Amino acid sequence: MVNSTIRKILAITSTTGAVGAAGGLALAAWGWSELRKFQLHEYTVPLLEPGTLGIGKLGGGASGRKNDFRILHISDLHMIPGQQTKIEWVSQLADTKPDLVINTGDNLSHLKAVPEVLRALGPLLRVPGFFVFGTNDYFAPRPVNPFGYLLAKKRKVSKVELPWQGMRAAFLEHGWLDATHTRREIKVGPVKLAVTGVDDPHHDLDDYSRVAGPPNERADLALALSHAPEPRVLDQFAADGYHLTLCGHTHGGQLCLPGGRAIVTNCGIDRERASGLHRWKNMYLHVSNGLGTSRFVPFRLFCRPSATLLHIVEKPAYPS
Structure with missing residues (x-):
């Protein structure tokens, strides 16, 4: 029995x-x-003072448009050789006619991936752009337990250095500007930009003291860049008066519950702001889902890879 x-x-x-x-x-x-299964998200953000884009004026507006200034935000390509579908999809983002491209890092996931990154970004490198790097631009990913991602523990970087210097040189040669620990001011179309950024704060590579202080008050749009949306850095950007901070790193949660609800963010940001457009104190915050994953965790659940087109428009002109 x-x-x-x-x-x-x-x-x-x-x-x-x-x-x-x-x-x-x-x-x-x-x-x-x-x-x-790549996606393009779009948001409209009213940040510009009335009249900035020259709406209603002959020849006004950015790149011949009269109603928006377009920022294409890309992040976390995590490129490895042979990802042709990703290369083709990212390349065609030039068809969105952005005025500015922002790249918030983690472009690499392989020692031989720089040519693939440049192929993917090729048409976008002809557009004015800024970038900061993430830790996975500097060091190769390490083999991990895929489900260990859900434990929300900070993973140590590997000791395998990636060829980020050559990638950075190529970005600069094409006209993109490195915003890491520097303050930049340029004009794109009719919009005067003040841009700053920090190195990856998730692994304590940031030094905010090098860029501290309010952006130029004459700037129409003040942008801050950080690979990871760590709250201590976001608080500093907000206190200094930046209008919009752009980050990546979270992959939107990557392994999510139905409805794209993040289980972990892999940093200090709360799960509700793991991706998308949000408010952070007195500024806007955009966190990208990212376009790739670590090659050792090649899965996404309820969180497809994406880029984002931000339509920056003028604030409503209310009568006095």
């Missing part, structure tokens, strides 16, 4: 394990297939 009961328990356990394994494989296959 006892032996019969044991055999039944073992049979049930074996069946349950087989069903669980099959379900796990199906979930992994689905998560892997989501990596190539």
Whole structure:
């Protein structure tokens, strides 16, 4: 009798394990297939003073448009050789006709990926742009347990250096500007920009003292860049009066619950602001879902890879 009961328990356990394994494989296959289902998110943000774009004036507006200034935000490419679908999708983002491109880092995930990054970004490098890097631009990813991602523990960087210097040189050669620990002021179309940024604060590479202080008050639009949306850095940008901060790093949660609800953010930002456009004190904050993943965790659940087009428009002109 006892032996019969044991055999039944073992049979049930074996069946349950087989069903669980099959379900796990199906979930992994689905998560892997989501990596190539890219999306473009769009938001309209009223940040410019009335008249900045020359609306209603002959020849006014950015790049011949009269109603918006377009910022294309890309982040977390995590490129490895052979990702042709990603290269083609990112390249066609030039068709959105951005006025400015912002790249918030983690472009690389492989020692030989720089040419692939430049192929993907090629048409966008002809557009004015700014960038900051993330830790995975400097160091290769490490093998991890895919489900360890859900434990929300900071992972140590590897000791394998990536060829970020050559990638940075290529960005600069094409006209993009490095915003890391510097303050930049340029004019793009009719819009006067003040831009600053810090190195990746998730691994304490930032030094805010090098860029501290309010942006030029004559700037029409003050932008701050950081790879990771760590609250201590966001608080400093907000206190100094920046209008909009752009970040990446979170992958939108990457392995999410239905509805894109993040389980973890892999940094200090709250789960509700793991991706998308939000308010942070007196400024706007945009956190990108990102376009890739670590090559050792090649899955996304309820969180497709994306880029974002931000339509910066004039504030409503209210009568006095």
